[in-house]
Ligand SMILES: Nc1ccn([C@@H]2O[C@H](COP(=O)(O)OP(=O)(O)OP(=O)(O)O)[C@@H](O)[C@H]2O)c(=O)n1
């Protein structure tokens with residue numbers, strides 16, 4: 001089934017401490033954002049990428065898309081203050097499909113086979129998200145770092161992107177979040193507020209979000225292993 005994907009890439013990359021948007025950091029000769037976009041470029045079911053960028057970086061993104069022959073970028077829209085605002089701006093540009101994926105530009109290692117699983121799960125349930133079982137023990141603590149409780153691990157998932165939705169559901173969820181002045185850290189949390197079911201599709205531990213400097217070390221290792229680079 002055809003889908004479009006909103007790729008938020010309009011962050012500041014503060015935690016990466018690279019002094020620039022982490023989307024432009026080169027991994028084995030290609031910027032992070034190009035690694036990410038190439039996954040969708042190669043997926044025949046992808047009917048368009050809506051790239052969400054900082055307005056002052058638009059030309060840089062346009063030049064990179066051209067240089068690396070990323071033909072599926074159907075529109076480039078401006079980001080917002082928060083990730084949620086950026087995603088909403090991108091969502092408003094989605095057109096002509098029933099299913100939309102949202103995928104962080106900072107997650108360059110998503111596997112293609114996951115995309116079709118998410119699209120079919122979302123066409124069934126309306127909402128399907130990538131995730132992996134939590135490997136660490138998770139505890140709740142007070143502001144003074146005093147442990148309050150150990151959370152039962154067997155039911156915990158570390159949720160990633162892509163997150164896939166019926167377009168109408170995600171639009172309704174964002175509209176409600178605006179009405180309620182609610183800010184979530186992922187799209188699914190907005191859909192959950194509609195009391196709509198959200199299904200987790202198991203992903204893999206290589207689908208990391210490049211967030212802090214050490215993630216770049218993992219990224220190089222993944223590329224070495226993956227592509228024999
Ligand atoms: N206002 C924002 C904030 C984030 N993002 C994007 O959302 C994805 C996940 O966000 P995150 O990893 O937090 O990126 P940054 O916000 O750039 O990182 P930081 O919080 O360290 O500044 C990234 O691809 C980022 O570019 C966005 O489009 N618009």
Ligand SMILES: C[C@](O)(CO)[C@H](O)COP(=O)(O)O
Nearest residue numbers: 083104159160161185186209
């Ligand atoms: C959407 C997300 O990638 C799911 O794990 C994550 O919540 C994004 O968090 P960030 O702090 O905006 O990077």
